[in-house]
Amino acid sequence: MCGIIGCVGRPDSTLDTLVHGLSKLEYRGYDSAGVALANGDIEVVKRAGKIEELREALEGRSVGGEVGIGHTRWSTHGPPTDENAHPHTDCTDRVAVVHNGIIENYQSLRDELAEAGHEFRSDTDTEVVPHLIEQHLSGGADPESAFRAAVERIEGSYAVAAVLAGEDRVFAAREDSPLVLGLDEEAYYLASDVPAFREFTDKVVYLEDGEFAVLDAGGWSVTDAAGSPVEKTVDTVEWDPEETGKSGYDHYMLKEIHEQPRALRQCLSGRVEELDGRVSLDVDVDPTAVQFVACGTSYHAAVYGAYLFQSIGIPAQAFLASEYTTSPPPLDDELVIGVTQSGETADTLSALREARRRGAKTLAVTNTVGSTAARECDDVLYIRAGPEIGVAATKTFSSQVVALTLLVERINDDDRETIAALRDLAGNVQQILDESTAREVAEEYYDAGAYFFVGRGPAYPVALEGALKFKEISYEHAEGFAAGELKHGPLALVTGETPVFAVVTGDDELARKTIGNVKEVEARDAPVIAVTDGRSDIERYADHVLEVPETDPETAAILANVQLQLVAYHAAALLDRPIDKPRNLAKSVTVE
Numbered sequence: 001m002c003g004i005i006g007c008v009g010r011p012d013s014t015l016d017t018l019v020h021g022l023s024k025l026e027y028r029g030y031d032s033a034g035v036a037l038a039n040g041d042i043e044v045v046k047r048a049g050k051i052e053e054l055r056e057a058l059e060g061r062s063v064g065g066e067v068g069i070g071h072t073r074w075s076t077h078g079p080p081t082d083e084n085a086h087p088h089t090d091c092t093d094r095v096a097v098v099h100n101g102i103i104e105n106y107q108s109l110r111d112e113l114a115e116a117g118h119e120f121r122s123d124t125d126t127e128v129v130p131h132l133i134e135q136h137l138s139g140g141a142d143p144e145s146a147f148r149a150a151v152e153r154i155e156g157s158y159a160v161a162a163v164l165a166g167e168d169r170v171f172a173a174r175e176d177s178p179l180v181l182g183l184d185e186e187a188y189y190l191a192s193d194v195p196a197f198r199e200f201t202d203k204v205v206y207l208e209d210g211e212f213a214v215l216d217a218g219g220w221s222v223t224d225a226a227g228s229p230v231e232k233t234v235d236t237v238e239w240d241p242e243e244t245g246k247s248g249y250d251h252y253m254l255k256e257i258h259e260q261p262r263a264l265r266q267c268l269s270g271r272v273e274e275l276d277g278r279v280s281l282d283v284d285v286d287p288t289a290v291q292f293v294a295c296g297t298s299y300h301a302a303v304y305g306a307y308l309f310q311s312i313g314i315p316a317q318a319f320l321a322s323e324y325t326t327s328p329p330p331l332d333d334e335l336v337i338g339v340t341q342s343g344e345t346a347d348t349l350s351a352l353r354e355a356r357r358r359g360a361k362t363l364a365v366t367n368t369v370g371s372t373a374a375r376e377c378d379d380v381l382y383i384r385a386g387p388e389i390g391v392a393a394t395k396t397f398s399s400q401v402v403a404l405t406l407l408v409e410r411i412n413d414d415d416r417e418t419i420a421a422l423r424d425l426a427g428n429v430q431q432i433l434d435e436s437t438a439r440e441v442a443e444e445y446y447d448a449g450a451y452f453f454v455g456r457g458p459a460y461p462v463a464l465e466g467a468l469k470f471k472e473i474s475y476e477h478a479e480g481f482a483a484g485e486l487k488h489g490p491l492a493l494v495t496g497e498t499p500v501f502a503v504v505t506g507d508d509e510l511a512r513k514t515i516g517n518v519k520e521v522e523a524r525d526a527p528v529i530a531v532t533d534g535r536s537d538i539e540r541y542a543d544h545v546l547e548v549p550e551t552d553p554e555t556a557a558i559l560a561n562v563q564l565q566l567v568a569y570h571a572a573a574l575l576d577r578p579i580d581k582p583r584n585l586a587k588s589v590t591v592e
């Protein structure tokens with residue numbers, strides 16, 4: 001977690017560039033923020049709170065410098081205070097460091113440094129790094145060697161960057177945390193993610209674990225752990241900088257909900273033959289069985305994916321990545337699929353590594369080109385949703401499910417009905433966006449205090465996802481259940497004040513059984529909101545109906561999910577919640 005930015009070569013606007021970059025990285029953490037500029041000395045300004053607090057602290061101050069680094073934090077070690085905000089400095093205030101990740105041996109390093117007379121001013125693990133650099137400098141090391149020597153002492157996961165007084169260079173290194181360089185004609189950047197500098201350049205270089213980078217106004221270099229130069233590929237980012245703005249929407253989340261038709265078209269583009277509807281994907285997999293590993297919303301997409309594989313007779317199971325070590329080992333020829341929007345979620349990366357240790361082939365289903373998951377897995381399937389900034393995942397869920405549907409259809413030799421439904425999907429989502437009455441539903445129930453979401457088959461992960469979306473941005477209690485499970489316990493909580501969202505599409509056995517469960521809550525006077533394509537008689541038992549266009553059962557639940565995204569959004573807006581940055585959360589969770 002946390003966002004890092006570094007910049008050299010924009011001496012007239014270093015500070016603005018850093019703060020702008022931080023505002024683009026704020027989705028990674030927003031407990032506190034800070035910058036350090038090297039202008040002969042080192043000047044650090046940092047504040048608890050969102051970037052706005054930092055902006056206020058900087059107002060009227062002339063903070064300039066040739067080079068600088070910045071950080072936006074999601075707390076791990078120590079509460080979000082000014083002291084714990086990054087950058088952290090050494091005893092002499094001549095070294096400033098920002099860090100993303102966790103330094104596992106920080107306590108022993110801290111004890112050792114304290115013993116040697118270093119004074120610590122924060123509770124963070126990060127603060128050991130500037131003191132280590134200071135120690136190596138005072139031992140006679142040159143700045144680059146001092147930085148390398150300090151990094152060599154730390155264990156754990158890190159993307160770390162440092163500036164030193166009297167130096168016009170930024171030093172950086174990574175291990176298990178993302179770091180990407182941005183190359184402009186006269187300026188160079190480094191960041192946890194491309195949006196931080198995308199406005200200035202589309203040329204990027206992804207650092208690998210164990211690599212070090214040095215940026216100065218004259219250029220950039222990357223070396224390996226042994227100090228040998230590494231030949232890096234310069235990639236070109238294909239999305240526009242405007243894609244990381246709000247484009248007139250009140251929130252990124254709403255914008256991203258509305259971007260779903262485009263995201264879905266992008267996901268399908270070039271992958272479904274015009275004439276015969278055949279699916280072609282650039283992945284080399286043909287599994288006999290599948291294990292999924294994922295977290296949060298991506299886990300719900302994985303549950304959906306497991307259902308899709310099972311429906312074509314391939315055994316499949318979805319595991320919460322953080323619980324994967326206790327799962328049965330993959331069988332021969334079993335594929336392990338990591339579903340992860342960011343490609344950087346520590347729990348998911350760790351489960352994928354465990355799968356590889358167990359001898360399985362791995363596939364990353366991710367949105368992020370060059371991410372750790374994409375690079376470490378044997379194969380990668382990109383979902384092509386475009387940047388998602390809102391902490392609440394929306395368009396990436398839809399695109400993950402569509403990418404998995406494509407994979408299943410390719411293995412299944414292309415089921416015509418599902419392919420046709422995939423082609424209609426973007427238009428159907430657009431119809432929902434144009435006609436949804438989700439706001440009225442939200443207005444009626446937004447302060448009910450507790451909400452249930454139920455569904456069966458592919459509607460089950462959508463019930464889980466509907467509840468997650470609702471709770472994370474509204475702060476109201478919401479739970480998703482397999483509809484059949486209600487009567488085995490949760491029904492005790494249902495009262496006449498508990499809205500129950502029931503996802504019922506089609507008119508098959510699954511729909512009929514869910515309707516049976518809906519009658520159970522209706523009999524307890526609970527308000528029922530049916531999300532339905534109108535093919536069953538669920539409307540008879542519902543107080544409100546959120547309609548979705550009629551389509552193939554495999555894709556209908558994706559449409560229902562869009563309605564639930566809108567309900568969650570409008571309820572959170574009515575409750576005046578900070579929708580894009582819900583408390584205690586961050587977009588990319590790079591700690592286990």
Ligand code: M6R
Pocket residue numbers: 295296297298299339340341342343344345348391392393394469472587588589
């Ligand atoms: O980047 P990932 O897809 O691996 O992230 C996993 C979860 O942290 C994420 O899906 C989270 O649950 C959502 N942001 C919630 O909306």
